[in-house]
Amino acid sequence: MSASVHTCSPILGVLGGMGPLATADFMRKLVQSTPATRDQDHMPVFVHSVPQIPDRSESFLAGSDAPWPFLLSGLRILETAGAGAIAIPCNTAHLWHARLAAATDLEVLHIGTATSDAIAAHPAGLTRVGLMATSATIEGRIYHDALRAAGIDVMTPSARQQTDHVMAGIAAVKAGELGTATSLLQSAATRLIDDGAQAVILGCTELPLVLGGKSVGASPGESNASHDVPFFDTTQLLVKACLAWWSRSKAAQLRSESFSQ
Amino acid sequence: MSASVHTCSPILGVLGGMGPLATADFMRKLVQSTPATRDQDHMPVFVHSVPQIPDRSESFLAGSDAPWPFLLSGLRILETAGAGAIAIPCNTAHLWHARLAAATDLEVLHIGTATSDAIAAHPAGLTRVGLMATSATIEGRIYHDALRAAGIDVMTPSARQQTDHVMAGIAAVKAGELGTATSLLQSAATRLIDDGAQAVILGCTELPLVLGGKSVGASPGESNASHDVPFFDTTQLLVKACLAWWSRSKAAQLRSESFSQ
Numbered sequence: 001m002s003a004s005v006h007t008c009s010p011i012l013g014v015l016g017g018m019g020p021l022a023t024a025d026f027m028r029k030l031v032q033s034t035p036a037t038r039d040q041d042h043m044p045v046f047v048h049s050v051p052q053i054p055d056r057s058e059s060f061l062a063g064s065d066a067p068w069p070f071l072l073s074g075l076r077i078l079e080t081a082g083a084g085a086i087a088i089p090c091n092t093a094h095l096w097h098a099r100l101a102a103a104t105d106l107e108v109l110h111i112g113t114a115t116s117d118a119i120a121a122h123p124a125g126l127t128r129v130g131l132m133a134t135s136a137t138i139e140g141r142i143y144h145d146a147l148r149a150a151g152i153d154v155m156t157p158s159a160r161q162q163t164d165h166v167m168a169g170i171a172a173v174k175a176g177e178l179g180t181a182t183s184l185l186q187s188a189a190t191r192l193i194d195d196g197a198q199a200v201i202l203g204c205t206e207l208p209l210v211l212g213g214k215s216v217g218a219s220p221g222e223s224n225a226s227h228d229v230p231f232f233d234t235t236q237l238l239v240k241a242c243l244a245w246w247s248r249s250k251a252a253q254l255r256s257e258s259f260s261q
Numbered sequence: 262m263s264a265s266v267h268t269c270s271p272i273l274g275v276l277g278g279m280g281p282l283a284t285a286d287f288m289r290k291l292v293q294s295t296p297a298t299r300d301q302d303h304m305p306v307f308v309h310s311v312p313q314i315p316d317r318s319e320s321f322l323a324g325s326d327a328p329w330p331f332l333l334s335g336l337r338i339l340e341t342a343g344a345g346a347i348a349i350p351c352n353t354a355h356l357w358h359a360r361l362a363a364a365t366d367l368e369v370l371h372i373g374t375a376t377s378d379a380i381a382a383h384p385a386g387l388t389r390v391g392l393m394a395t396s397a398t399i400e401g402r403i404y405h406d407a408l409r410a411a412g413i414d415v416m417t418p419s420a421r422q423q424t425d426h427v428m429a430g431i432a433a434v435k436a437g438e439l440g441t442a443t444s445l446l447q448s449a450a451t452r453l454i455d456d457g458a459q460a461v462i463l464g465c466t467e468l469p470l471v472l473g474g475k476s477v478g479a480s481p482g483e484s485n486a487s488h489d490v491p492f493f494d495t496t497q498l499l500v501k502a503c504l505a506w507w508s509r510s511k512a513a514q515l516r517s518e519s520f521s522q
Contacts, residue, residue, distance in 0.1 A: 020300065020304075027284065030281075036437065040312055040316075043312075045281075046309055049288070052301050080342070
């Protein structure tokens with residue numbers, strides 16, 4: 001019995017658990033960003049949140065493909081459950097995006113494309129943005145190429161800042177130590193801004209959990225008094241891409257239904 | 262390919278989307294209540310969040326079984342994905358709990374049992390608790406029988422309070438109007454306490470979203486200055502039951518593996 005028997009709406013498949021708190025944050029933002037007056041107006045989702053997948057950043061940097069079988073297994077489970085598209089609320093996992101997209105007929109939304117498009121379209125005409133992300137996301141150039149093609153320079157933290165502040169801060173989020181994480185990550189963001197970044201990409205879905213205020217696309221009313229530049233919340237921008245996919249899919253479904261009558 | 266190929270841990274299946282914000286809240290509480298220092302320490306979960314299911318309270322009160330095929334479809338999808346037990350972060354949906362439990366070999370955790378056990382075990386020796394819940398949860402006696410068996414009286418709001426404050430407040434949460442919801446629901450809780458309730462059951466998973474502070478089982482540091490009596494957060498108590506299931510299952514799996522070697 002497929003879920004599509006019981007819902008007229010296309011279902012989003014979420015390949016999550018990387019980390020699990022980021023997946024919960026994605027789900028909350030998805031609900032709170034959907035125009036709805038009752039349960040039934042919300043997007044149906046099936047979430048595969050299996051955090052036992054090996055660390056994406058460590059694996060990539062060590063030249064290991066260990067996460068791949070877990071990603072592929074999750075994709076297959078989401079396909080079987082009836083998903084109509086896939087979203088992955090983890091930037092680093094996008095190092096395997098092209099292989100996942102090649103392994104399925106479903107659209108696999110891209111968090112980096114969603115974010116790079118929002119940066120290029122920002123009214124301030126940004127030319128120099130700071131990237132806070134895992135070392136693997138930086139090494140794997142998930143953001144560099146798309147942004148440079150749009151004429152935007154990407155600044156990254158120094159090697160020491162990257163290790164002692166960004167990666168340590170991300171690990172602290174994963175350990176549930178949000179106070180420690182906030183202090184480490186705020187300091188890394190400040191350094192990027194002091195060095196000339198006109199905006200900061202929260203290019204790991206753990207980061208909006210502690211630096212989420214004043215983010216582009218953040219819920220109205222949130223603010224982050226510490227900084228004057230825009231922060232790009234990649235979780236929120238992936239949510240926006242999911243909502244756009246959902247609108248397109250519902251419209252296509254309606255056209256197809258009216259055609260078949 | 263089953264998920265169990267790639268994780269040694271039993272997987273929780275979440276029959277959610279009732280409503281979707283309550284499901285996101287359940288996921289956050291599950292992650293934040295799990296002792297973990299890294300992603301891989303967290304519980305693997307599949308979440309079926311399909312809010313297109315007809316309203317449980319309206320259906321039950323109208324004598325309609327409309328939610329059942331949606332619940333059964335969700336259960337089958339979670340079984341196929343490889344879930345080892347089912348949790349339902351919606352009190353009203355538990356009106357169908359016995360049928361779901363009869364339809365599967367999996368353990369289907371019960372939010373009402375988890376909550377009633379916590380109330381009966383509370384050190385204050387509670388004898389009279391207020392129940393805030395949907396009208397169907399009250400009519401269907403999800404809490405009444407277990408609590409009366411434990412010698413605890415259940416107080417419910419007046420018919421007018423139930424309609425104008427509790428049900429209106431729950432609808433406001435589902436519409437994303439959290440400010441309106443807070444004011445309506447605080448007032449209903451205050452009335453129950455003024456009338457002699459020694460504690461309040463947040464017996465609908467929308468309620469902890471706005472009345473969650475100072476709840477039994479709430480995260481340390483949260484507080485709700487408005488009330489002096491304990492609030493029982495049913496979402497958090499379901500999370501606790503899930504963690505207990507996970508511990509039991511992992512222990513059983515280890516015993517079985519050591520036996521087979």
